[in-house]
Amino acid sequence: MSDLDSFYQWLEERNPGQEEFIQAVKEVVCDVHGLVEDEERYQNWNILERLTEPDRIISFRVTWQDDDGRIRVNRGWRVQYCGVIGPYKGGLRFHPSVNESILKFLGFEQTFKNALTTLPMGGAKGGSDFDPRNCSDGEIMRFCQAFMNELYRHIGENTDIPAGDINVSSREIGYLFGQYRRLANSFSGTLTGKDIEFGGSHVRLEATGYGLVYFISEMLKQDDEELKDKTIAISGAGNVALHAAKKAIQMGGKVITLSSSKGYLYVEQGLEEYHINELIERQGKCYSDSTELLKSINGDSNAKWHDDKTPWEVECDIALPCATQNELKLDDAKKLVKNKVKYVAEGSNMPCTQDAIDCFEESSIKHAPGKASNAGGVALSGFEMAQNASFTPMGYDDLDEKLKAIMTNIHTQCCEEGQQDNGFIHYRKGANLAAFKRVADAIVSQGVG
Numbered sequence: 001m002s003d004l005d006s007f008y009q010w011l012e013e014r015n016p017g018q019e020e021f022i023q024a025v026k027e028v029v030c031d032v033h034g035l036v037e038d039e040e041r042y043q044n045w046n047i048l049e050r051l052t053e054p055d056r057i058i059s060f061r062v063t064w065q066d067d068d069g070r071i072r073v074n075r076g077w078r079v080q081y082c083g084v085i086g087p088y089k090g091g092l093r094f095h096p097s098v099n100e101s102i103l104k105f106l107g108f109e110q111t112f113k114n115a116l117t118t119l120p121m122g123g124a125k126g127g128s129d130f131d132p133r134n135c136s137d138g139e140i141m142r143f144c145q146a147f148m149n150e151l152y153r154h155i156g157e158n159t160d161i162p163a164g165d166i167n168v169s170s171r172e173i174g175y176l177f178g179q180y181r182r183l184a185n186s187f188s189g190t191l192t193g194k195d196i197e198f199g200g201s202h203v204r205l206e207a208t209g210y211g212l213v214y215f216i217s218e219m220l221k222q223d224d225e226e227l228k229d230k231t232i233a234i235s236g237a238g239n240v241a242l243h244a245a246k247k248a249i250q251m252g253g254k255v256i257t258l259s260s261s262k263g264y265l266y267v268e269q270g271l272e273e274y275h276i277n278e279l280i281e282r283q284g285k286c287y288s289d290s291t292e293l294l295k296s297i298n299g300d301s302n303a304k305w306h307d308d309k310t311p312w313e314v315e316c317d318i319a320l321p322c323a324t325q326n327e328l329k330l331d332d333a334k335k336l337v338k339n340k341v342k343y344v345a346e347g348s349n350m351p352c353t354q355d356a357i358d359c360f361e362e363s364s365i366k367h368a369p370g371k372a373s374n375a376g377g378v379a380l381s382g383f384e385m386a387q388n389a390s391f392t393p394m395g396y397d398d399l400d401e402k403l404k405a406i407m408t409n410i411h412t413q414c415c416e417e418g419q420q421d422n423g424f425i426h427y428r429k430g431a432n433l434a435a436f437k438r439v440a441d442a443i444v445s446q447g448v449g
């Protein structure tokens with residue numbers, strides 16, 4: 001049995017049933033184990049085992065009252081994954097599927113993603129199995145307040161700075177921030193993604209989707225290509241998907257799909273920017289399932305709705321999965337390859353299953369991992385923290401330029417570390433190596449603890 005096999009066996013025995021976490025770890029370790037074998041200090045300091053155990057996991061009961069007066073109980077978590085390069089930083093997700101495995105995988109990914117931004121931010125993720133669908137605004141507020149009643153003692157502007165993720169947007173951040181401020185008796189930048197009126201940043205709302213499109217533009221530039229007239233399939237219809245669609249259309253791309261968990265919308269001649277603006281405006285009120293929202297633009301622009309299908313069956317040059325983990329499976333990858341897709345860049349976290357990634361690799365499709373291509377959101381959160389700490393707001397254009405610069409720099413890191421002997425850029429390998437070195441070196445420098 002090789003060292004890698006025995007590491008995987010150890011990992012699986014130590015994290016029974018945590019499939020998503022094991023998948024995320026293997027996706028990194030397969031690229032960095034050669035480096036670990038070559039660099040004695042990474043072995044002596046036991047970096048792989050240390051990096052596959054979170055610093056701490058906080059798990060708590062969230063008790064709240066619904067509109068009928070019933071007492072409801074949910075489970076909340078904060079996984080403070082790794083704090084060696086800065087205070088813990090990462091989003092909160094509210095979804096019935098949330099469990100410890102999913103939050104550990106997200107915290108693990110966040111650690112490497114934040115390292116790629118080169119900003120001083122450690123990795124974390126949190127959330128709850130709370131299902132906001134069909135909840136009133138009052139119920140959402142009471143849930144957020146109950147969640148913060150426990151979380152507030154574990155976070156702080158120099159300790160851990162949560163933000164949004166699936167089903168946590170500016171409304172939820174507002175309720176969470178209000179409760180934090182009351183309990184801590186302190187107005188600080190302890191959450192990001194806030195409204196602009198109380199310490200939020202321009203461009204944070206758009207940053208993940210825009211950053212994804214800036215990243216794919218760099219991938220195209222590398223091949224002397226451009227986004228203009230490229231056909232783009234996007235999944236999801238939330239914050240990341242819609243802002244990616246908007247920026248891609250602005251740059252001359254043709255966005256032909258958006259999706260929900262119940263099917264996808266296909267628009268042969270491409271969605272218009274006003275469709276996306278309308279969806280963005282209405283999206284805040286629509287949780288998890290955007291089916292009705294997407295169907296509502298049917299009829300206008302000859303859009304066709306495809307029930308129970310994923311967008312990966314359409315012909316496109318570029319695929320941007322922007323919904324959730326493991327949404328693009330081997331069969332989808334095969335269809336994309338058959339339809340001559342050239343680039344896949346991840347907007348969501350770990351959207352591609354490992355066999356789908358292998359399929360892209362075998363077909364020399366350029367595939368950018370989320371930790372590189374969706375890092376724009378957390379990078380802007382880093383700028384929000386900087387603005388809060390210095391009491392100095394920055395302007396929209398300045399921040400948009402900074403976002404572009406960060407995405408270009410992450411692309412450069414992927415190229416430097418991921419260029420193969422035949423000139424092919426292996427983006428996943430490049431991102432994993434660049435991020436791993438930064439985190440591992442910080443662990444070594446800070447000693448055992």
Ligand SMILES: NC(=O)C1=CN([C@@H]2O[C@H](COP(=O)(O)OP(=O)(O)OC[C@H]3O[C@@H](n4cnc5c(N)ncnc54)[C@H](O)[C@@H]3O)[C@@H](O)[C@H]2O)C=CC1
Pocket residue numbers: 164165166167168208235236237238239240241259260261262287288289290291322323324325327347348349374375377378
């Ligand atoms: N919001 C942010 O700044 C960042 C988000 N991400 C990741 O991007 C992904 C999307 O997040 P957001 O857009 O913020 O969430 P959101 O809550 O705004 O939107 C999620 C969207 O995904 C759709 N969806 C959920 N499950 C689906 C499925 N099985 N198939 C198709 N569609 C499905 C929903 O209908 C919804 O439109 C998540 O993986 C998140 O972790 C990554 C980096 C930053």
Ligand SMILES: O=C(O)CCC(=O)C(=O)O
Pocket residue numbers: 089090091092110113161162163164165192349374375377378379381
């Ligand atoms: O802005 C942040 O702190 C977190 C963004 C996030 O959750 C992510 O990058 O997956």
